[in-house]
Amino acid sequence: MGKYMETHSEPIMINEIPAILWGDKSDKIYLYVHGYQGSRTEAELFARHANARGWQVLSFDMPGHGIRPPCEYGLLPWEVAPDLQQVYGYIDGKYQHVALYCSSVGAYFSMLCYNEKPIEHALFVSPILDMELMIRNLMAETGVSEERLKREQIIPTSTGFLLIWRYLEYVVQRPIIKWDVPTKILYPGRDNFTDISVVDKFVKRFDAELEVFPQGVHWFLSLIHISE
Numbered sequence: 001m002g003k004y005m006e007t008h009s010e011p012i013m014i015n016e017i018p019a020i021l022w023g024d025k026s027d028k029i030y031l032y033v034h035g036y037q038g039s040r041t042e043a044e045l046f047a048r049h050a051n052a053r054g055w056q057v058l059s060f061d062m063p064g065h066g067i068r069p070p071c072e073y074g075l076l077p078w079e080v081a082p083d084l085q086q087v088y089g090y091i092d093g094k095y096q097h098v099a100l101y102c103s104s105v106g107a108y109f110s111m112l113c114y115n116e117k118p119i120e121h122a123l124f125v126s127p128i129l130d131m132e133l134m135i136r137n138l139m140a141e142t143g144v145s146e147e148r149l150k151r152e153q154i155i156p157t158s159t160g161f162l163l164i165w166r167y168l169e170y171v172v173q174r175p176i177i178k179w180d181v182p183t184k185i186l187y188p189g190r191d192n193f194t195d196i197s198v199v200d201k202f203v204k205r206f207d208a209e210l211e212v213f214p215q216g217v218h219w220f221l222s223l224i225h226i227s228e
Contacts, residue, residue: 007044007051014090017083018067019060022047028097031087032059035104035126036075039066046101055099060087062106073154073162075105077112077170084113100181104128104193111176122183129194129202132171139163183208190215 010021020040030050032043043059050057063079064071071079091098100122102110107127128134139149142157146168149155155163185208187199196212203210 007048009044009047014060015086017060017086019058019087019090022057022059023051023055026054026056027095028054028099029056029058029091029095030099030101031091031110032057033084033100033102033106033110034059034062034065035102035106035128037065038062038103038106041066043101050101055097056095057101058087058091062109073164075109076164076167077109077174080109081113084109088114088117099123101125102127105131108176111179112174115176115178115180119181122181124183124185126188126191127185127194127199129176130198132168132175133198134193135163135168135171179206185210187212188215 007022008024012019012021018040020043022043030046032040032046034040034042040059040061043057047057047059060083061068062075062083064074097120098118099120100110100114102122103125105128107122107124107129108131110122138144138157138159138161139146142155142159142163144155144157144163149163149165149168153165157163183206185199185203187194187196187210199210202208
């Protein structure tokens with residue numbers, strides 16, 4: 001474990017986005033895209049392993065997370081997407097090899113924003129792969145019809161999540177129909193956000209690799225094999 005104990009980290013700002021660049025200068029970099037309630041600092045353990053294999057890691061705080069000002073309605077894709085584009089712009093042209101490490105909803109946002117970028121491979125942990133289905137499942141569980149959501153626009157649920165009509169509209173209008181990045185998925189067997197059937201469908205459609213951690217829940221800390 002000794003070679004993983006320390007790693008160089010440099011706090012930076014990408015316009016107004018707090019970020020950390022982990023590791024010594026390299027021609028290879030991972031973009032680390034955290035999920036709900038995550039932050040740029042959670043990338044440290046992954047960065048130790050990636051740095052030991054010659055990869056730098058760039059992690060950043062998404063809107064309302066880390067040290068950024070709170071957001072009233074959480075992670076909204078039309079607010080997240082410009083940030084992801086700015087972060088990619090920061091590394092664009094500086095590295096010969098670019099890869100992704102994504103957790104939870106970070107996987108969905110990355111597929112939404114990076115499907116045309118020259119990314120070599122992606123590592124998804126507990127990924128949200130079908131956002132429309134997840135929203136509609138939550139609507140069904142809470143007894144909220146599409147007509148009611150359209151009428152009221154924003155509806156709190158007992159789970160603490162908000163149902164937002166504009167969010168559903170946004171997702172329906174932007175389905176993930178293309179993802180050419182070679183992807184490995186680490187799926188927790190007890191995930192209550194994404195059913196294994198959704199993962200299997202994604203794996204078959206986009207020729208991804210799947211590893212199941214049977215006892216894992218949606219939020220758990222683990223690592224996928226890092227390509228040399």
